[in-house]
Amino acid sequence: MVSTDTSVPHPRVAGMDSSDIALFETLIKEASIGFAFFDAKLKCRRVNETLVEIHGVSAERLIGRRPSEVLTDDAATAAAMEAALRQALDEGQSVIDAFDLTVDVAREGGADEDGANEGGAAEGEAGPGTVGTGAPGPDDSLSASVDRTRHWSYSWFPSRGPDGKLLGIVLIVVDVSERRRSEEIIRRKEERYRSLVEASSQVVWVTQPDGQISDDAPEWRSITGQSIDEYLLGGWLAVIHPEDRQRVEAVWQECVQVNRVFEANYRVRTKTGTYRHYDVRAVPIWRGEDVVEWVGANTDVTGQREAEEMRGRLTEQLSAAALRTARLQQATSLLAEALTVAQVVQVITEVGRSAIGADQSAVALLNDDKLVLRIITPGGTQETAPVAPDDIQVSGQTVMSVAVRESRPFLAENPDSLRMQLGGDEPGLFGRQMEERAWVGLPLLAAGAAIGALRFSFMRPREITEEERVFLEALAGQCALAVERALLFEREHKTAEELQRSLLPSDLPQLSNMQLAARYHPATRHVQVGGDWYDAFRLPDDRLAIAVGDVMGKGVLAAAGMGRVRNALRALALNDPRPAAVLAGLDRLFSATEDEEQFTTVAYAVIDPETGVGVLSNAGHPPPLLISPNAPARLSASEPGTPLGWPSQRQQTSFSIESGNTVVFYSDGLVENRRRGVDAGLDELVGVAADAPPEVVADPEIIVDFLVDRMLAGYEQDDDVTVLALHVPPKTA
Numbered sequence: 001m002v003s004t005d006t007s008v009p010h011p012r013v014a015g016m017d018s019s020d021i022a023l024f025e026t027l028i029k030e031a032s033i034g035f036a037f038f039d040a041k042l043k044c045r046r047v048n049e050t051l052v053e054i055h056g057v058s059a060e061r062l063i064g065r066r067p068s069e070v071l072t073d074d075a076a077t078a079a080a081m082e083a084a085l086r087q088a089l090d091e092g093q094s095v096i097d098a099f100d101l102t103v104d105v106a107r108e109g110g111a112d113e114d115g116a117n118e119g120g121a122a123e124g125e126a127g128p129g130t131v132g133t134g135a136p137g138p139d140d141s142l143s144a145s146v147d148r149t150r151h152w153s154y155s156w157f158p159s160r161g162p163d164g165k166l167l168g169i170v171l172i173v174v175d176v177s178e179r180r181r182s183e184e185i186i187r188r189k190e191e192r193y194r195s196l197v198e199a200s201s202q203v204v205w206v207t208q209p210d211g212q213i214s215d216d217a218p219e220w221r222s223i224t225g226q227s228i229d230e231y232l233l234g235g236w237l238a239v240i241h242p243e244d245r246q247r248v249e250a251v252w253q254e255c256v257q258v259n260r261v262f263e264a265n266y267r268v269r270t271k272t273g274t275y276r277h278y279d280v281r282a283v284p285i286w287r288g289e290d291v292v293e294w295v296g297a298n299t300d301v302t303g304q305r306e307a308e309e310m311r312g313r314l315t316e317q318l319s320a321a322a323l324r325t326a327r328l329q330q331a332t333s334l335l336a337e338a339l340t341v342a343q344v345v346q347v348i349t350e351v352g353r354s355a356i357g358a359d360q361s362a363v364a365l366l367n368d369d370k371l372v373l374r375i376i377t378p379g380g381t382q383e384t385a386p387v388a389p390d391d392i393q394v395s396g397q398t399v400m401s402v403a404v405r406e407s408r409p410f411l412a413e414n415p416d417s418l419r420m421q422l423g424g425d426e427p428g429l430f431g432r433q434m435e436e437r438a439w440v441g442l443p444l445l446a447a448g449a450a451i452g453a454l455r456f457s458f459m460r461p462r463e464i465t466e467e468e469r470v471f472l473e474a475l476a477g478q479c480a481l482a483v484e485r486a487l488l489f490e491r492e493h494k495t496a497e498e499l500q501r502s503l504l505p506s507d508l509p510q511l512s513n514m515q516l517a518a519r520y521h522p523a524t525r526h527v528q529v530g531g532d533w534y535d536a537f538r539l540p541d542d543r544l545a546i547a548v549g550d551v552m553g554k555g556v557l558a559a560a561g562m563g564r565v566r567n568a569l570r571a572l573a574l575n576d577p578r579p580a581a582v583l584a585g586l587d588r589l590f591s592a593t594e595d596e597e598q599f600t601t602v603a604y605a606v607i608d609p610e611t612g613v614g615v616l617s618n619a620g621h622p623p624p625l626l627i628s629p630n631a632p633a634r635l636s637a638s639e640p641g642t643p644l645g646w647p648s649q650r651q652q653t654s655f656s657i658e659s660g661n662t663v664v665f666y667s668d669g670l671v672e673n674r675r676r677g678v679d680a681g682l683d684e685l686v687g688v689a690a691d692a693p694p695e696v697v698a699d700p701e702i703i704v705d706f707l708v709d710r711m712l713a714g715y716e717q718d719d720d721v722t723v724l725a726l727h728v729p730p731k732t733a
Contacts, residue, residue: 007499009491034152037159040155042066042085054101054152075102081154081171088169095156101173101477102149174632175586180282203298205236209291219297236298236355241267241275246485247434252282259284259291265301276302280339297525326674327355335482339489341365342530344482345376348454352475358466360436360458364392364400365444373400397422400453407450408474410441414461420520438462442472444480454479501518503563508536509544513609514728517700519708521721523669531558531600532667532720533566539577544607548665564593565644566601579604579617580652583644586619590645591649600644603665605655612657614727619644622671622682625664625689628699635682660730662703664689669719670711685711700725 027035027048034051036044044062052059061070067085071078086093153176156169163412205217213235221231224239231238237249244266255262262282267275282296323335331351349361364373373392402422403410412418417440418426426439427583438458443450455475464472501520508516530552539545547569551561565586572585582604590600593710601623607614616624616636620643623636638653657663671681688710696702704723712721 002508012527027508030584031643032175033170036062036171037168038085039168040091041087042279044070048346048567051171054173061212064432084154084156085169088158088606089166092158092166094158097155099152100151131279133336152176171315176665177582192572203300204300205292207282207296208233209256209293211252211294214293221269223276226269232571234297239269239314243267255282256294261580262294262296268298273316276300277305278302280438303695305472325471327351327480328471331475331478335478338485341483341486344486344673347482348475352454354458355471355475356440356456356464357458358440359459360455360457362400362455363444363483364454364455366394366404366450370394373404397424397458398426399439400455403441403443403453403455404450407443407445409443409469409476410439411464411469412439413463414438435459438464439466440472442476444476446480446484446485451480451483456569484523503559503566504533505537508540511609513612513728514544514607515700515702516724516726518724519704519713521669521708521717521724523717523719523721529563532669532722533562533630533721534665534724535566535570536724537570537573539573539606541577542609543577544609544726545577546574546607546665546724546726547602548667548722549600550601550621550669550720550722552668560593561600565590565602569602569604573604573606577606578652579606579615580650581629583619583641583650584643587646587648588649598645601668602644605665607726609658611695613654614657615652615654615723617652619648619650620646622666622678623666625666625693626687627661627664627689627697627703628658629694633686633692657726657728659728660682660698662665662697662700662727664707665724665726666719667705667722670708670722670723673715675720690720698727698729700727 020650029049031048031050032183033727035048036051036466037046039045043064045064047059047062049059049554049598052062055062057072068075069082071187077722093692099387107620132165142593153174155174159170159171161167172679203217203219203223205213205220206215208214208372213232216228217231217236220226220236221228224231224233226239237245237252240248248264248266251264252262254260261284263280265277268278269275275299278298279301280296280298282294284291285293285295328351331347333352334347336343338347345363348363352358353361363376365376366372367374371394373394375391394401399410399412399418399422410421412421414437436457437460440456442454444452444454454472456472469492469571505518508518516536518536519532520532531549531553533549533551535547537545537547547564547566549562549569551558551565553561567585568589569582574583576582576585583602586602590598599619601618602619604618604619605614605616607623609683616638618638620640623638623640625633627633636653636655638655639651640647641650666685668678670687672678673681675685688707691710692703692706696706704725707723708723
């Protein structure tokens, strides 16, 4: 009997050198494939460790025996192995992939200390988990096939001696688990794809990369009645409705040229001569960087289109009421964002006119003495003259006057109805609109009292239905509430703006050696004033103090907070003008008097106008911009510090403004907005300053406007913008 001990060296075989022996030993011990040698009597004469582990039997049991004598628990596998052996011996040819063996993963754990493998079988016995030959059945779950089993492919190769005589058969067993898993996944995907196509009403077709038909589509031809020759010649385009064909073909050719997904809808002539609606989607199939074909799917949406048409007819019957409801909801949403009276007027007139089809509209508000109605236009506010040409006397006989006096809607469906109710034609503002033929006037009531009137008119006789009247009364109610809110807002805004501007310096110091220029631009988005401010004043020692700050928030509170900080800074600067000392004093004052949530930044500098030498301290404010005609624009590298009130040891930095140079202080509204972050804004500011022409850099009045215009161009200003420039003119010879 041939030795089966593969763990010790074997004696040298004649004709084999050391490399051959090493190769043989490696195959016996380390190869991941299984192999064995069977003689002409089908008995195993050599086996490696991998094959032993696959079958879960010891090498001692295999050597010298036929498969059927060892694999008694798996007769089918033994019979298949011996059949393949006989075939290879009889024919003297290789038998490739004769059968597969599927083994449970639990079989591959090896033997434990007691000699039993992880599957529970003692060495020399067939372990549990041998499933049998062949691939998993269709009912096996994909996860079980992937996670619990391994597949081995068995192939037999005749082995001949130097004289060509057949010595036996070599068995090679290869792990094909990954291949089987991939095949199973592909099979499942194909089954699902076929099921999906069959379950839906889609018709699939294929074309060549250039869009030409290449394969038959029997499902499509069964719908259209085309012969195979007709389909291959004209394809799916040939049966598209003539009104749709040119459009669809143009889009299809464009998609084919640029390899873009094709989506369209069109009508298709069926074999009965009728047309049905189809949606189509076709995608290019890529292989590497090339498109190898197009696959399209047509979906019959005729039922859906017919249902849509029916819904459309039903919707038309209810569209008027639905439109009015939607318009009222739209008005509610838009009025929530309208802050000024002009914005309210614009929303109300546009929504009202579109909802009821009015040709003209107007809103008028009562003046303070409640005697005159003053027309408000979407682009402006009330006229300030005592009686403007378009003013309407409440005592007069007009559509709006009657609605205000009687606090009820005024309806006139034709000129005769208007004359009957007013005693004649309507004079005043709308008297010149002789083409008007129907009118609606509604009072704007707030807390039961009229504050104005809403008016619509039509160029043809028009009867207002009860549903339309309810809608218009609701719209007038929304308008009254919005107008009242806007009036309160405008009064607050005016007060805050006056307060803020009163706290800004009325003029800047006039210096022989320096030029100053400043700009303040309130935000335009919500027309609320904020906490931006700037200041420039002379100190007792004739040095110049410069400050730019920003108090978080909008409205009166922010403006008042700005005033407190500005006044405190002036007081501290007159006592000890050093920037670090002033900001430290503001920190103490801020912590004692302001809310913890308040966020305030300040940049403060003291400059000697004679020498240009200065000192700067920054409390979280954007860095100053340095502009020179002889060097690139740059931002100050001084430490930004923390906002006021935050624990900090204030630092100050010395600097010098050379002749011909400009220093620009600014608020974050110049560089930051909803679409541009502060870092990107700072980079853009430096770039804009670098592009400034020499004549711009030389004049601070021009440079501040230049920076504001360029930085705000293309953006909606949603924050206040403050800019203060200090320029040192070149010294004259």
